[in-house]
Amino acid sequence: MAESTETIAERLKDAFDSLTRAERQLADSLLQAYPVSGLASITQVAQNAGVSTPTVVRMVQKLGFAGFPAFQAALRAELEARISDPISKRNTWAESAPEAHILNRFTDAVIGNIRQTLTQIDLDMFERSCAVLADPDRSILVVGGRITHSLAEHFFLHMQVMRAKVTHIQSISNAWPHYLLDVAQGDVVVIFDVRRYENSTLKLAEMARERGAHIILFTDQWRSPVHDLADCAFCGRIVAPSAWDSMVTLMLMLETVIADVQERTWDTSKARMEALEDMFDRTRFFRKFT
Template sequence: MSQNSLTISDRIQNHLDDLTRAERQLAHSILENYPASGLGPLSALAKDAKVSVPTVARMVQKLGFNGYLDFQTELREELKAKVQDPIAKHDTWAEAAPTEHVLNSFTDAVIHNIRQSLAHIDPVAFDQACALIADKQHSLCITGGRLTQTLAEYFFSHLQVVRPKVTHIQSSSSAWPHYLLDMKKDDVLVIFDMRRYENNSFKLAQMAHEKGAKVILITDQWRSPIHQIADFSFSCRIVVPSAWDSAVTPLLLLETMISTVQNLTWGETKGRIKALEDMFDQTKQFRKFT
């Protein structure tokens, strides 16, 4: 794996165990408002993180950069990547189109995304998030944005079978305030927000957070601004040779979550599935081959 294929966030996560206390403090400060946090002068970054200027210089070198200017150049490239529209993304890939068939190049990109994403997901945090989603003592709300709404609907369709009190919140700002009326402390909001990050999604997450809800964010490798208030944030790599981003890695994460929550609640879930299948039989919704 080449160093250039990693985001600076990836590099920081890979080196956390090798950093000194001051460098780790700096790393967390960078990640808090990533990638914009490193775009100012070196002295400003050191001041914001409450560390010395030499600490910044040392950590930048540990991350594999020749100096702070090199570090900033990479950050600016990442910032450009965050805001690319579909046409710009297509042009980026077209300039370096691979010679092999697209089936191979696309699959290679997806496999790379999966490996990199899984390498940076904390299993403990994953288990804790799934436990929150499984806790039927609290209501569960699920929402997405313009394109990620499809992922939200998929997650909702399964979770409403697995456990009670699950709501799919429509992303329109004229609709979601109604759902916030009944949201209580320690209810759970699962929200999908990937580039280009949506103002409606941030406002919804912020208002839910202010009501005491637990926020679980599914985002991309650059991380939605919602990560600043999320209780759990899971980053999925989404870049492929296409004008659109890939949903394969987020979908893998979702299906793993569904399986985990199902196992945690199986005693009740089994009965819910049986009751649902009985209803399907009565409505004759599905063909039976007997």
């Protein structure tokens, strides 16, 4: 399966309403430990889901595959894409790169990423996430990884202005367990994690979950392992004609969340913004031209 097409997880979710009861049972089983759950033999996949092997064959054909071998080949391609390094990612697109200018090719890829992501987003999940983030009784912790730390910082700075009790867990710090000491039931941990998923991020999510935290995840179309622990997950498409993934779609989603939370908290966030602007004026933090 090429990176520009839907993942199998996305296909399963799109087709879910049209599946039979047994096929839905199989889909649930595949998504529980996705994508590894689909790499066993067809007999084992059927047994794990409590369905027959003909049910497996029928469902993968409904997803658009000629048969189970083609389905597994697509899963293996997804796994390879999830762990690929920058050099191999560049080689994937460079061999068949069109003649058009990089500005056009990159922009077309990003627009396609946005369009496909928006067709997949769960609006109810979006609303729940924003409501949780706007709840003043919950503390919020934000963490990113080696690349996504810039997204985490962007999110943190805006949330910190709008409301109290927001903490940025520095991803380069080996003292991150300290931040979990005061996490209470219902507090929110916002995690940014894209392919080449980081082990420390998964461990942080596991420990936060044990303490009763509500986890909101921003990840890619292949979904970080943190997805299995998350209460809400924003899955953005990130493939671009570059050795590096594009974070534009994730930035769009997080800025939209920020805008929604701002509206939900405007009565208090406006006063915080005014107080901050007064501090900026008193310290002459920004240059004035009047």
